[in-house]
Amino acid sequence: MSFAxxxxxxxxxxxxxxxxxxxxxxxxxxxxxxxxxKRMIADIRQADLVDAANILCPNLAPQTKxxxxxxxxxxxxxxxxxxxxxxxxxxxxxxxxxxQTRAVSMELASALIxxxxxxxxxxxxxxxxxxxxxxxxxxxxxxxxxxxLRERVFRLYDxxxxxxxxxxxHPELLEELSAIPEESRTGRLWPWRSKSGVYWWLRPxxxxxxxxxxxxxxxxxxxxxxxxxGAGLRTIMDxxxxxxxxxxxxxxxxxxxxxxxxxxxxxxxxxKAPSVRRKPNP
Numbered sequence: 001m002s003f004a005x006x007x008x009x010x011x012x013x014x015x016x017x018x019x020x021x022x023x024x025x026x027x028x029x030x031x032x033x034x035x036x037x038k039r040m041i042a043d044i045r046q047a048d049l050v051d052a053a054n055i056l057c058p059n060l061a062p063q064t065k066x067x068x069x070x071x072x073x074x075x076x077x078x079x080x081x082x083x084x085x086x087x088x089x090x091x092x093x094x095x096x097x098x099x100q101t102r103a104v105s106m107e108l109a110s111a112l113i114x115x116x117x118x119x120x121x122x123x124x125x126x127x128x129x130x131x132x133x134x135x136x137x138x139x140x141x142x143x144x145x146x147x148x149l150r151e152r153v154f155r156l157y158d159x160x161x162x163x164x165x166x167x168x169x170h171p172e173l174l175e176e177l178s179a180i181p182e183e184s185r186t187g188r189l190w191p192w193r194s195k196s197g198v199y200w201w202l203r204p205x206x207x208x209x210x211x212x213x214x215x216x217x218x219x220x221x222x223x224x225x226x227x228x229x230g231a232g233l234r235t236i237m238d239x240x241x242x243x244x245x246x247x248x249x250x251x252x253x254x255x256x257x258x259x260x261x262x263x264x265x266x267x268x269x270x271x272k273a274p275s276v277r278r279k280p281n282p
Contacts, residue, residue, distance in 0.1 A: 001040065002037065002039065004033045004037035006085060007032065009080070011029055018030060032052065032073055035055055036052055045089075046091065049070060049074075052073065053065040053069040066094050070091060070093050070094065071093070074091030102220045103217065103221040103225075104218075106221075112209070120190060121202075123176055126173060130173055131154075131167065132218060135216065137156050139188075139190050139198070140156075140157075142187060142189065147185075152174055154166075155167075198215065
């Protein structure tokens with residue numbers, strides 16, 4: 001069986017349309033078929049996948065090669081092996097550097113918010129730091145479908161999961177949004193149609209303060225702050241809208257003081273053992 005045939009069967013199993021590849025994985029399969037499509041899956045080895053990754057992703061980072069080539073190629077080969085089209089083989093990924101978060105301190109976040117012009121600019125920074133939503137999703141929020149002051153929630157459409165997600169509104173944002181006159185609570189919440197409109201005023205502000213900051217760094221910051229506050233992985237995943245734990249695990253780090261705080265909550269075990277009643281000898 002050729003790789004292209006195995007890829008077609010895998011795509012059918014996944015519900016991916018290779019003829020009109022709208023999904024990212026379908027596009028990845030199409031690119032893989034250009035390089036490996038005619039090869040017999042029984043003859044494909046690790047070195048062939050590495051060559052394909054280097055051809056399709058020249059000079060790109062290991063994580064990009066894994067995402068665009070190695071993982072999807074491995075999924076196709078493993079699906080073929082599960083159906084007895086070839087022998088199972090382990091696909092080794094490129095070694096990726098340890099993910100780094102680009103979080104800022106709460107002091108810098110407060111300084112940025114305070115330095116931003118009053119109005120929607122300051123409100124946007126307040127939103128990003130409190131909620132950690134992606135800038136593109138944030139700019140698409142509308143009053144009609146995205147905000148419920150009565151329920152104290154906001155909603156975002158998750159394209160990857162093809163569903164709406166609901167999040168709690170932070171009390172500070174709830175107060176700010178409630179102060180907006182009712183007649184103005186229509187249409188888009190923000191006046192900028194794209195992130196380029198945000199950068200038009202944000203870049204000069206950041207340069208003036210001589211700091212490094214992008215809207216996505218607010219998302220990293222929220223994840224780090226949640227971890228420092230003692231939130232578990234599940235909470236961080238839900239707060240940031242992650243489906244894959246790997247996306248949130250980067251925030252799961254603990255320093256000495258965090259461990260010390262947890263130990264203090266556990267308390268002292270001495271003297272806490274329950275008394276054991278011994279049965280009398282018959």
